Amino acid sequence: MKSNFNDKQIIILEVAETLFAEKGFEGTSIRNIAKEAKINIAMVSYYFGSKEKLLESLILYRTSDLKIQLDNLIIEDLEPIEKINKLIELYINRINCNKGIYRILHFEFTSKKGDSNLQAFSELKKGNLKSLESIIIEGQTKGIFRKDVIIPLITPTILGTFFHFHMNKTFFQNLLNLNTEDLYNNYIKTNLTLHIQQTIKALLIYES
Numbered sequence: 001m002k003s004n005f006n007d008k009q010i011i012i013l014e015v016a017e018t019l020f021a022e023k024g025f026e027g028t029s030i031r032n033i034a035k036e037a038k039i040n041i042a043m044v045s046y047y048f049g050s051k052e053k054l055l056e057s058l059i060l061y062r063t064s065d066l067k068i069q070l071d072n073l074i075i076e077d078l079e080p081i082e083k084i085n086k087l088i089e090l091y092i093n094r095i096n097c098n099k100g101i102y103r104i105l106h107f108e109f110t111s112k113k114g115d116s117n118l119q120a121f122s123e124l125k126k127g128n129l130k131s132l133e134s135i136i137i138e139g140q141t142k143g144i145f146r147k148d149v150i151i152p153l154i155t156p157t158i159l160g161t162f163f164h165f166h167m168n169k170t171f172f173q174n175l176l177n178l179n180t181e182d183l184y185n186n187y188i189k190t191n192l193t194l195h196i197q198q199t200i201k202a203l204l205i206y207e208s
Helices: 008-025 030-037 042-047 049-063 064-072 079-098 100-109 111-118 119-139 151-167 169-175 180-206
Strands: none
Touching: 008 030, 008 049, 008 100, 030 042, 030 049, 042 049, 049 100, 049 119, 064 079, 064 111, 064 119, 079 100, 079 119, 079 151, 079 180, 119 151, 151 169, 151 180
16 A cells, blocks of 8 residues: 555655656666655665666555455446446546556556566556456356457557547647646546447447
């Protein structure tokens, strides 16, 4: 949980997140982080060891409560499609509120061999997939969801839609008259989330 980190560590993590998002993981050094955080470079090494370990700690700091939320969602007294809709809301809200870490993870590491060595990221993805599988299997058992769903492709469908929208922010702001940050973020929370929910539902539910 976030409380496992002390105040100094949290300052380092949040500075690192900003720099990683702006300059890239490879383009950011421990020295850059120490300078921006206004602390001794030895302190960063003392708390985190390497830059890779610092990134793993950052992942834990930003996502430690996600597993609890997903575990709670699975046991809620809801129909499987309602659970899927809530899972999508959770994902989109989480990513939109923590753009820095998710931008780092999905654009810095997905195409690099370093990803396979980033244990925390790998465990996060496995845990999320397991939660999704649990809900979809429940829906299949009840005869609601199709049996031929390719479950590992559901998450990229959700995240890919969000990231395409976000990476083309200016284009969509002009196209949809989303002239303020509030309008933009509200559109993501409502229209974009609903669109993704409808897309996933169309993939999961038998045609009537």
